[in-house]
Amino acid sequence: MKYLMLALCLSFSLAINAQKVKVNKQNFEVKGDRIFNEGKDVTETLSVENKNAIKKAIENKKEAELAKQNEKAKKEAKKIEKQEKAAENKRKKAEKTLAKKEKAQANFDKAKNNLEKAQKKRTKLKEKGKLSPVDEAKWDKKIGSLEEKVEKTKKKLK
Template identity: 40%
Template sequence: MKITKILPVVLIGILLSCSSGERVIMQDGTVYSVKSGSFYNKGKDVTEQLSSKEKQDINTALNNRLEAERIAEEKKEKLNKEQDKIEKSIEKAEKKQEALEESQEKLEEKLEAKEDAREDLLKAKEKLQNKKEKYNKLKEKGKLSPLDEEKWKKRFEGMEEEINEYNTIFKNLK
């Protein structure tokens, strides 16, 4: 990109340094060099041999070529500016794309964490339910002492606290 900005400056410098001697190719294929108002052909001064019309034609051809080069340079600069704008737009779009991808990734992670928390909550509830069924069976059969019943109640309290923690985690992920 730096080259595209430096190139026009270099070309203008070259044109200015060469302005003392411009080459002109005429339609008949003759090549003239124009230096400080003098005309040269094959290194020889032919200014005196040329008619004023030929001199005018050479100058016109030279001016047309210089004007065409100037217009081409302006178009090139305009295209470079447009290309810079397009590149900046592409960079912005890429940054937005990256931000969207990061956002999507975070959402997917959050969804996965929510699903894990839901599964943990369901497992804890199922475990509590199974333990309560086992407790009730043992109680109906009369196989629980008062000390055993205290142990079971402490287990239930611990499991209910665990369920409450999973509930809190699950709710916080919404």
């Protein structure tokens, strides 16, 4: 953006220094208050109407150049805005993906932890002899479902 503004200022300052304009099929060059035709100073020999016509033509030319530069600047600003928007969307997408991965990892860790706790508890109860055949079947079913859950969360991690 800095370079764009610098280019605008530079081109504007160059445009102010010497302006060439064509009026009444003659080419004139204006430097400051002086008007030149084919390298000769004709400021004093021109009529007031011609001087005004030349000045008006120069103003019109400057306005046209400024309008053109403004249009270029607007296009450049839109282009930059579009790039920034694309980068923002890309960043948001990456954040969402990261959040999904973190959630999947947390779910996997939780499921694995629950499975390990259930297996330890079943082992303790079995060692103490506090498991009946009906309780053992219930524990087998519970551990089986926990193992399935671990597998599902493991698939979501990938």
